[in-house]
Amino acid sequence: MSEGPTGASGGKLAVVAAGGTGGHLFPAQALAQALTARGWRVVLATDERVQTLSAAFPAERRIRLSAATFRPGDPLGAFKAGAAILKGVMQARAELATLQPAVVIGFGGYPSLPALIAAISQGRKTTIHEQNAVMGRANRLLASFVTQIACAFPTLQKAPAKVAARAVVVGNPVRPEIQALYDRAYEPPSGASSGELRLLVTGGSQGARLLSETVPKAVALLPEALRGRLKVQQQTRAESIEGATATYRAAGVEAEIAPFFDKMADRLAAAHLMIGRAGASTVCEIAVAGRPAILIPLKIALDDDQGQNARLLAEAGAAEVLREDALTAESLAAALQRLLDDPAKLAAMAAAAHAVAKPDAADRLADLVEKTAA
Numbered sequence: 001m002s003e004g005p006t007g008a009s010g011g012k013l014a015v016v017a018a019g020g021t022g023g024h025l026f027p028a029q030a031l032a033q034a035l036t037a038r039g040w041r042v043v044l045a046t047d048e049r050v051q052t053l054s055a056a057f058p059a060e061r062r063i064r065l066s067a068a069t070f071r072p073g074d075p076l077g078a079f080k081a082g083a084a085i086l087k088g089v090m091q092a093r094a095e096l097a098t099l100q101p102a103v104v105i106g107f108g109g110y111p112s113l114p115a116l117i118a119a120i121s122q123g124r125k126t127t128i129h130e131q132n133a134v135m136g137r138a139n140r141l142l143a144s145f146v147t148q149i150a151c152a153f154p155t156l157q158k159a160p161a162k163v164a165a166r167a168v169v170v171g172n173p174v175r176p177e178i179q180a181l182y183d184r185a186y187e188p189p190s191g192a193s194s195g196e197l198r199l200l201v202t203g204g205s206q207g208a209r210l211l212s213e214t215v216p217k218a219v220a221l222l223p224e225a226l227r228g229r230l231k232v233q234q235q236t237r238a239e240s241i242e243g244a245t246a247t248y249r250a251a252g253v254e255a256e257i258a259p260f261f262d263k264m265a266d267r268l269a270a271a272h273l274m275i276g277r278a279g280a281s282t283v284c285e286i287a288v289a290g291r292p293a294i295l296i297p298l299k300i301a302l303d304d305d306q307g308q309n310a311r312l313l314a315e316a317g318a319a320e321v322l323r324e325d326a327l328t329a330e331s332l333a334a335a336l337q338r339l340l341d342d343p344a345k346l347a348a349m350a351a352a353a354h355a356v357a358k359p360d361a362a363d364r365l366a367d368l369v370e371k372t373a374a
Contacts (some may be wrong), residue, residue: 019111030173038128047111088114131280133308171358172284177265181358184335186350200271201234212240216247218332269343287357292349299324318353
């Protein structure tokens, strides 16, 4: 099933296969913007879950392909997913035969499988981009068969040796409004006892119950002098808003709480410190923005990909990492107090984040795509 005009002309055509979550779709969108700026035409191949996320995607058409995932150890689920993906492959083969793209680029996750499998079966040029420090299952499945492999992190765990050896590190493409933060200097909080302290708390594309409940409790444990200076912006699950609001109010902390924040670039630019998960997009956006962070990797993430992502900033001295098993309101409060009381430390962390950033990742990936398509 496809949407949008079919008669566009001029420029080479790239089919970008991405879907599922913003972690897959936003880097794909950044690449699409870079390619269209170079005169390319772009078609988005995706699943049906990204209707709202893909609203700003610069594609002349959107092709919705059948796809599904399954949990390891679920034979029936695997069979159903396989049938859905096979249907998507047949849909994609028909679409690609009509479109005749110069290259098909996949961003991992099961929604990318049908378009890439179809392209490989037709002998077309293909590229995959791995956003995480650990290669995901979908990319792992196809990596030996695609024309080119790009990755975001200097390490690529779970990849076969021959695959890792030919992967090109380009970074993780970020949206233009995030990329623009690279040139905005970090301003640490004032050392004065009356200076404002701005804390930004995110929870990934689907929110995080643990952060929704633990962060307000941790903030409430801070000394009164620190609490009086804090201004918190926190992304919180809808069902946790009432409890978080009450906790902040009782602690005398000014807080803006919502399930979703728009203008995230502006919020990130204003933050003195960020608390969040360690998804690939989050880690790379923190680096590009040059902001200090406390990262809490998702414990149940497959192959500990968030923990491995967090290493980029932790080893650079740009972030403190708190594992879920050791996370309590008390341990988080201790980390917050230690950092918020030390503006020089925050400034050093911000500089370290900046040092490992690849703000031009979208252009690096676009260069690789053009080379692959040539």
